[in-house]
Structure formats: structure tokens, C-alpha cells
Amino acid sequence: MEAGCENMVLNSFDGHKFPLITNTTTRHENGSSINEMDFFSKSNDGNIPLMMSNDIHVKEEKKEQHDQQLQLNLNVGNSSLLTTNRTSNNGGSPNTNNQTGHKADLVKMKRENESLRSMLAQVNEKYASLQRIVQEKIAAHETTNDMKTVTVEDDTKQSLLVPLEFKNLNRTIKIDSNPNTNKNVEFDSPKDGDQGRTVEATMRRVRVSVRARSEASMITDGCQWRKYGQKLAKGNPCPRAYYRCTMAVSCPVRKQVQRCAEDRTILITTYEGTHNHPLPESAITMASTTSAAASMLLSGSISSSDHHHHNYHQISPRSMLSSPNLTTTLSATAPFPTITLDLTSDHHDLRQPPPFHFPFSTNMHPSITLNSNSPRAVMGQMGAQPYNNVTKFSSEQISDQQLMNAAATAVTSDPQFMAALAAAIGSIISHGNDNDNDNNFNRN
DNA sequence: CGTTTTTGACCAGCGC
């Protein structure tokens, strides 16, 4: 990855509110304690990741208002609270009226709570159902795809340790050897027969970048890291720090942390490699998110209509992993294939976190019309130099129905894509389940 | 004293 914001990409959570960013303290440079932004962590008393918020909106698109039961808006609780807090100070209402009003409010709140529980239960049911489908698809896929079991010798074991983490790299490598099957991911394809080594190398080379606004020097992702180097990269006055995972002796995962040259409030964290050890719960969200991103990159779920002229992809804004305003850009022309999750936005940073949106609302698919007319606009977002090979999905050109259809097709046609999504969603949902009675997500 | 960070040196890949 070049200095600055090259290969960067995606954009997300625009227009949404994150909960207050929590800062944890971590021993760091110069041995001093530094602030560490923790947007994938849990609250003190709950398990909701910070990517979720006090204002949780799990909604389907407006077009699906007939399915009101899926709408989940925990803001209702706030309104109830406000109602409850009304007092007789204004106008001096009689106590009897107050008591009656309070009782009515309590009843109303109770009903709302029941309603919310019901909605949450339904969401959970749907999620479980989807997960079952995912598992069935994966099982079916694995039995029919003989290529899948050959190249990664420890695939099963690794899946147990780190579910779905870069799981389909083997497929990518295999398919790379067959230009007819997967042209859309063009990187580091092995040209010899040394697949064991190339699998390892490729697993290490696939990168997932996370851009987030933070004054902290590092984001907390649940893993333990040891700094092993620092460099001044060309074109960026901010040094790039190199960390390796120390949760296991031989864990190959590295990460680079650097501030964006164009906007130093943006922290760019680039992950590389696959953990070879069980992850703590607090690390699963980040791991799942990054692995989902990488899986999409490697599975070929993302593709361009013009493979030969566009190998830089931006999926926007309603793609994987999250809010309707998330955009994701893939770079296959960079030295390593890189997908960047951009958690920054012009109007909302992590100090004003957006509400969580159920990521299944829409999706993307290779059949989605591409718009390659505005590469410079994309690069403007990326804060990088103009890049010739940019393909941009234009959400404005795609109707919600098209997106939904595309999503359905993508999900049913690509089990690995489903698995990747399920991993990301699963971690979020499971955390949410653990905490459905507590909406205080703030830490400290 | 063990662990972590710092930082200059070293190495590999790439372009010219």
C-alpha cells in the first residue's frame, strides 16, 4: 500500500450516528499509555459492538413497509422515556392526573418493550434461518467442489479456529489458473505448480484496510499486537507503524497503522494474513468484518462488467457489511489485493456514530450495472492520485428492487459470499442478542 | 528481569 490513501476506499456509515467512541488505554509508543479507539468493542455492560449504536435501526427498505414487523427501532424506548419524564411542572396538573398519566405511560412502555422483543425474536429467527441456508449451501458447495479441499491442508481446522477467515483463498488461487472461470480478481496468480507455498503467500498478501476517524493512535480490535517496525513512507509525512499479532507465537497476521496524509484525523489500519489461533470474542467482530471483505474480494463475488479495463472496484453504497451508505473499493492493481472499509464520512465521524443497519437490506452482484464514468470522483473519496482503473457501482442508477434481486441472486449463487456475510452479520447479531435489554453502549 | 518499543541496517522487489 502506498503512502497516504491509495488503495483506499470504501466509505461507509454516512449519515449514521455511531455511539460515542470509546477510548481504551493501551501501552504504546514510548511506553506511555495512549488512547486507542475501539469501535469494534463491546460496551461495559453489554455485548453490542460499537458499530452498533444507541439508536438501533434494523429496517428493511421503505418499499417493504408491509412487513412492519421487521422494523426495529429502539428509539421508541427513548420516546417512552421522555414521555415518562413529563411532570406536572407545566401548568401544575393534579396528582391524580399525573398518576394516571404515569400508569398509562408505563403500560405503553411495557407494550413497546413487548413489541420490540417480538421484533427482535423475529429478526433472530430470520437470521438463524439464513444461517442454516448458508451452512447448507457451504456443505453442498464443498461436496461438489473438489478443488476446494486440495490446496489448503488445514482448512477445516482453521475454519474452526477463525470461522470464515479468508476461507476461500484456495478457490481464488485455483480459479486464477483457469482464466475462463474468474477473470475479475486479477492478482498474484500463481504461474507454477507450487500451490502450497502460493496459498500461504496469498493468504498473507490479501489485505483489508479500515479507515476511521480517530485521534487515537490505534484502533482496538480485540487482538494483541507488538510493534516491530516503523517507517516513513514516501508521500506521507506520518510514519507507518508495523505490528504483528502476539496472541499466538506463530500467528502470521500483521497490521500497518498510518494516518492519511490528506486528512490526518483519518487512521488507516491495514490487516494482512489469517489468525492461526482462536480469537477472543472482542476480536471476532473485526475479524469477521475483515474476513468478509476479503472473502468477497477473493471469491469473485465482486466483479466488473469489463474485466480487462477495470480491476479496481468500488461497491457503493449499499453493499456488504453494513449501512446503506457503506462503500467499498477493491484494488487488484495494487501490489497486493486490497479491500478497504472506509468508516469515515464527510458529515459523520466516529464521534457521532451512525445507527447500525441490518446489512442484509441490500446487496450487490456482478450483474449490477457499472458506472465507470467518474473515476476521479472515486479517487477524490480515496484521497489518492487519479487512477485509471476504477470501476464504480452507481447506486443512483440501481433501484432498490434491482438491488434486492441482485442480492438474492448473489446470495444464492455464491455460498462463500453468503458465508462471508454471515460471518460479519453473525458477530453483530449475536452481540446484539446478548444485550437486548441494555441499550447503554457507552463505555467508561 | 522480562517484555515491548525504538531505530538503523538489511533485504527483496521493482522500475529505469
Add this chain to the structure above:
DNA sequence: GCGCTGGTCAAAAACG
């Protein structure tokens, strides 16, 4: 082949 750059190593320093 040479220089540039990114990435890693490892000895020294710092820290708890």
C-alpha cells in the same frame, strides 16, 4: 546494474 521503496530484523533502550 543501480537506485528507490516497502517491509522486516535485531540490538539497544525503555518500561513496568
